[in-house]
Amino acid sequence: MARVLVTGANGQLGKCLKDASSRYSTLDFDFVTKADLDITDGAAIADYFKNNTIDFCINTAAYTNVEKAESEKDQAFNINAEAVKNLAKYCTEFNVVLLHVSTDYVFDGTKGSPYLETDTTNPINVYGASKLQGETYIREACKNHYIVRTSWLYSQYGHNFLKTILKYAKQEKPLTVTTEQTGTPTNANDLATVLLDLIVSEKANYGTYHFSNKGAGTWYDFAKEILENFNLTEKTKLAQTDYYRTFAKRPVYSVLNISKLEKAIPIQVLDWKESLKTVLLKHSISH
Numbered sequence: 001m002a003r004v005l006v007t008g009a010n011g012q013l014g015k016c017l018k019d020a021s022s023r024y025s026t027l028d029f030d031f032v033t034k035a036d037l038d039i040t041d042g043a044a045i046a047d048y049f050k051n052n053t054i055d056f057c058i059n060t061a062a063y064t065n066v067e068k069a070e071s072e073k074d075q076a077f078n079i080n081a082e083a084v085k086n087l088a089k090y091c092t093e094f095n096v097v098l099l100h101v102s103t104d105y106v107f108d109g110t111k112g113s114p115y116l117e118t119d120t121t122n123p124i125n126v127y128g129a130s131k132l133q134g135e136t137y138i139r140e141a142c143k144n145h146y147i148v149r150t151s152w153l154y155s156q157y158g159h160n161f162l163k164t165i166l167k168y169a170k171q172e173k174p175l176t177v178t179t180e181q182t183g184t185p186t187n188a189n190d191l192a193t194v195l196l197d198l199i200v201s202e203k204a205n206y207g208t209y210h211f212s213n214k215g216a217g218t219w220y221d222f223a224k225e226i227l228e229n230f231n232l233t234e235k236t237k238l239a240q241t242d243y244y245r246t247f248a249k250r251p252v253y254s255v256l257n258i259s260k261l262e263k264a265i266p267i268q269v270l271d272w273k274e275s276l277k278t279v280l281l282k283h284s285i286s287h
């Protein structure tokens with residue numbers, strides 16, 4: 001039975017992977033949190049691989065605060081790039097296949113049509129630059145890897161846009177949400193399934209893939225859809241703005257083309273609005 005190590009297990013994707021893992025009876029899992037295994041501690045990673053026979057490592061551990069990264073560049077690069085370099089090195093040394101999650105923010109957003117894996121990267125914020133450096137290190141150090149870029153993750157877990165909108169709606173605060181960026185909200189549960197399908201299908205060549213739900217929208221569209229699903233449109237005033245001041249610049253268009261992955265393994269990908277409904281139905285998320 002293949003054994004899968006999942007790092008960053010307390011994060012939203014880590015938790016979604018834990019939920020999904022029960023559906024994969026041919027895989028054994030080790031879920032490790034930051035307290036169990038800090039990926040910036042190279043010696044601890046080496047020890048872990050020495051003491052446990054691991055076949056696949058899904059790295060969900062990351063510095064994910066896009067805003068704070070602007071002022072915490074060293075920390076962001078330390079976790080998203082330098083630590084990943086070490087992880088990639090030890091994966092190669094211990095013959096572990098590395099599955100790493102990256103981001104649509106490696107792109108600058110000027111293309112205007114869905115991004116392919118082969119499109120030129122040009123991050124416009126520190127977080128994106130740190131994640132891109134992590135990707136580069138993996139390609140240099142670890143041949144047996146899958147880098148899966150994704151976008152706008154949300155789920156029933158952690159801090160994310162869905163949870164934020166519902167928090168504000170609960171407080172009956174008026175909301176102003178930006179229409180400045182277009183992307184694809186992605187259900188982290190769907191991403192978890194895809195990562196595990198990549199492992200069990202044994203079909204996809206190693207390399208870089210894009211995964212998101214289907215379709216596209218703005219953050220305003222996402223907020224509107226959330227409120228509509230909870231019948232909150234009357235109660236919560238939602239306004240749109242084409243300018244919302246943030247520290248970090250964001251790509252104005254970061255929709256990902258996912259056809260490479262769809263061709264590589266058999267997956268059914270839901271439209272983002274449909275997938276949002278599944279999260280709201282399956283989990284007791286309340287407002």
Ligand SMILES: NC(=O)c1ccc[n+]([C@@H]2O[C@H](COP(=O)([O-])OP(=O)(O)OC[C@H]3O[C@@H](n4cnc5c(N)ncnc54)[C@H](OP(=O)(O)O)[C@@H]3O)[C@@H](O)[C@H]2O)c1
Pocket residue numbers: 007008009010011012013014033034037038039040059060061062063064079083101102103104131150151152153154158159
């Ligand atoms: N969220 C999005 O919208 C989005 C979009 C595109 C791509 N991604 C990528 O998707 C992946 C998963 O994101 P997510 O939303 O699940 O993020 P998340 O909820 O912030 O989870 C990240 C986890 O990594 C842990 N971590 C941080 N530093 C660590 C370290 N040095 N060693 C071990 N663990 C560490 C965090 O622990 P603490 O909380 O204790 O620090 C947290 O549990 C990341 O690679 C992210 O870059 C996310």
